[in-house]
Amino acid sequence: MKQAQINEATTVELQEEFASAKKLYSDLKMAHTISPLENPIQLRNHRRSIARIATELTKRDVQ
Incomplete structure (x- = not known):
């Protein structure tokens, strides 16, 4: 999933x-x-996508 999405x-x-x-x-x-x-390489891509989503969820919880 891209950051814009x-x-x-x-x-x-x-x-x-x-x-x-x-x-x-x-x-x-x-x-x-x-x-x-x-x-x-798809393992790395999925792991990074999970990290992006988790970061955004954490960011939304803090605000």
Whole structure:
């Protein structure tokens, strides 16, 4: 998810996206453990996307 999309999304949408992104990352990580992924860079991309969403949620909670 791009930063512009994260900024425009509501808090509820971000929480839903956060949960689904963590689930997808977990599934990819497990699949990569069993047999190497064709594109292992997607693990890094998903991890960074999760971090972006988590940062935005934390920022909204503080304000």
